[in-house]
Amino acid sequence: MTDAISVTGLVKSFGPARALDGLNLSVRTGEVHGFLGPNGAGKSTTLRILLGLMRADSGQARLLGGDPWTETAELHRRLAYVPGDVTLWPGLSGGEVIDLLGRLRGGMNQTRKKDLIDRFALDPRKKGRTYSKGNRQKVALVAALASDAELLVLDEPTSGLDPLMEEVFREVVREEQRRDGRTVLLSSHILGEVESLCERVTIIREGRTVEAGSLAELRHLSRTSVQAELASPAAGLEDLPGVHDLRADGARVSFDVDAPALDDVLRHLTAAGVRSLVSRPPTLEELFLRHYDTTPVGALR
Amino acid sequence: MNTLTGTGMLLRLALRRDRWMIAVWTVFTSVVPLGFVSAFNATAPTAAARQDFVDTSVHNTAFIIAYGPLHGSTLGQLVTWRAGFIPVIVGLVALLLMIRHTRTEEEAGRLELVGATAVGRHAGLAAALISVLVGSAVVSALSALALVSAGLGAGGAVVFGLGLLLTGCAFAAAGAIFAQLTAGAGGARGIAIVVLGAAFLVRGIASVSQQSGGSLGWLAWLSPVAWAGEFRPYAGDRWWIAVPCLLATAALVALAVTLAGRRDLGSGMIQPRPGPAEAAAALRTPLALAWRLHRGALFSRLAGFAVVGYALGAVAESISHLLDNSGAAARDLLAGLGLRGSLLQQYVDGMMTLAAVVAAAYAIQAALRPRAEEVAGLAEPMLATPVQRLRWAWSHFLFALLGPTLGLAVFGAVLGLAHGINAGDVAGQVPAMLGAALVQLPAVWLFTGVAVALFGLLPRLAAWAFAALPLSLFLGWLGAELQLGEFVTGLSAFSHIPKLPAEPLSVLPLAVLTAMAAALIAAGSAGIRGRDLPIG
CATH class of the missing domain: 3.40.50.300 (P-loop containing nucleotide triphosphate hydrolases)
Incomplete structure (x- = not known):
């Protein structure tokens, strides 16, 4: 074509x-x-x-x-x-x-x-x-x-x-x-x-x-938001590639993860024992807001 | 919040937008009388010479129509009489400024933007009125100062200035009314110019009647153009005229405010008619669109040229009789003023140059129409069709070249006809005056060229094409007045035009002017082809 x-x-x-x-x-x-x-x-x-x-x-x-x-x-x-x-x-x-x-x-x-x-x-x-x-x-x-x-x-x-x-x-x-x-x-x-x-x-x-x-x-290129309650604190989660904005409160964690890293991250979570899990795909709005952000292009990279 | 809240803020905005316009207008109009002082001092230094001039002039209907009645022969009286066209300029600027700050703002949607802020209902109108009033007051003060500085009496100078101030106020109030009538600024300007023309004619009739002891002198009270003259500076200084003028102005303002209160934002007292649901079969080319956009201006210019040509032609015969009345003294006087040839020829020269200036202003306006379309965002949808840029631009330039041509042809032919009927020589006068009018065209086209070149090469400065016209006139006038020599005088395009029919037709200056115009148009066209469009 x-x-x-x-x-x-x-x-x-x-x-x-x-x-x-x-x-x-x-x-x-x-x-x-x-x-x-x-x-x-x-x-x-x-x-x-x-x-x-x-x-x-x-x-x-x-x-x-x-x-x-x-x-x-x-x-x-x-x-x-x-x-x-x-x-x-x-x-x-x-x-x-x-x-x-x-x-x-x-x-x-x-x-x-x-x-x-x-x-x-x-x-x-x-x-x-x-x-x-x-x-x-x-x-x-x-x-x-x-x-x-x-x-x-x-x-x-x-x-x-x-x-x-x-x-x-x-x-x-x-x-x-x-x-x-x-x-x-x-x-x-x-x-x-x-x-x-x-x-x-x-x-x-x-x-x-x-x-x-x-x-x-x-959509695929964008990040998924994950909130999870674990059996034990997940050590080393912050060191995994593709994990962003990690907030940990004892056994409760929330973070964003790049789509290609999702598999590894989930494996890490199950190893710690998952009590509950909420994951949300990126909305179009988030996709656009990320790009419409007014900080200079260089700073994003 | 009262209806005038925010007037001060809007006034500052208006004055900020008009600062150049007001500066040029006020300085130009107040300097002009100084030129008359030096001209009269040079050519008629003695009381006897001035009396001769008056004896000649009171019989010259064209002078009386153009400047108003003449009440005496002192220098102050002559100078303020000769400045009798200044009220027309003050009136024109006042009308246009009023409409610019009221209806144009409303049409562009800017009034809505401003009106939604903490601004009273009548604040826009009030700010526009005050800004014109400020401009008129500056004209008034500077003019009075100029006369005093030239050694003329202070009393007459102040009365002269007061007359101009009240003329400005009256026309500002009239402009405020016209701005309420139509939904478009173009329509309001059209009405304003027709009314100004009518006021000028009414003063002409009243003046001629006053001068010849007729019974129509009272008509002067109906025309604000005549008011400044009714103050009779240096001829009685009739201060009390200010009272009826102010009352009339107040009544006009009250009417404008009433009309403004009765209509909605964006609408006019005259409702626009709906248009056709489908375009006529002929509306299919850029030229057809240009015809739609230009025809109103073209027809009104042609009508104007015909009416003024007829009026000027009809009085021409009385000028040729002047020679018999005043004889050698008048001839010497006119020769002293730098004028050669017969009185009639002088008159024709002056009127033809005047018509050429009006035609040149029209040419510039028509040539800048595509620039206006570009700025308004109307060029973009046109140029996204298969229409080539030059075809689009030239469909407008055609009107800038042929419109003034038609205008001058009508002017010359009608003037010749009116004069020919009086002189019993229609067959001779029509072609002679037609020739004298058409020979001005190369100078007019030069201004088309300036406008086209600026549009193509320096589009952001395109509006300065209008400045070329007064600049050219001013240099010619200054050069002649101060005897600066051929070089400065020669910068005025009009000074190169042979004065037909008395002078022989010299082709060279015409060919040079035409070639210059063609070169400017070619350069502008090349610019249009190569540049970004639109440039904001």
């Missing part, structure tokens, strides 16, 4: 600030890929480079097999984009904006457009200046989703939508992907959305990729 997007070692500076610092990203054709990171991590800059709006200082970016900077028009015929912060022309109605963007892209599916306007409960007759944030978002979503583009680039597409509309968005993306095998690059903060839509995710921080892979793999 080829990659719809492949980015290696991308670097981009704005004056003294380094927005991207060797970022890697690969999105397989036909998958929904989550693109995650705290505010200011460089998500929007990456998307703008992929759209040929900005030029990287160094590194490679390929999109649908082409160079996003030099083959802009050809590539843009095959993709649709929803910007992170949607603004509309104050004097144009939502319906006009949807039609205009669709036509500029080379046509859109009219039936699907009408269907999407209904499902998102959008009033297309209102002027751009009178829409709320959520409704502006809907205009951009309808314009992108009604196109026949093979790649959708969505920058926090559900910000400002109510939970009902978020659900509609998820349904539509799932349908589109099932039907046409479209590729979706979804930058998002909403974990439920990522969990329910994305097969693979890339997490970035301070312009660098800190984690990439399927959700299952990422």
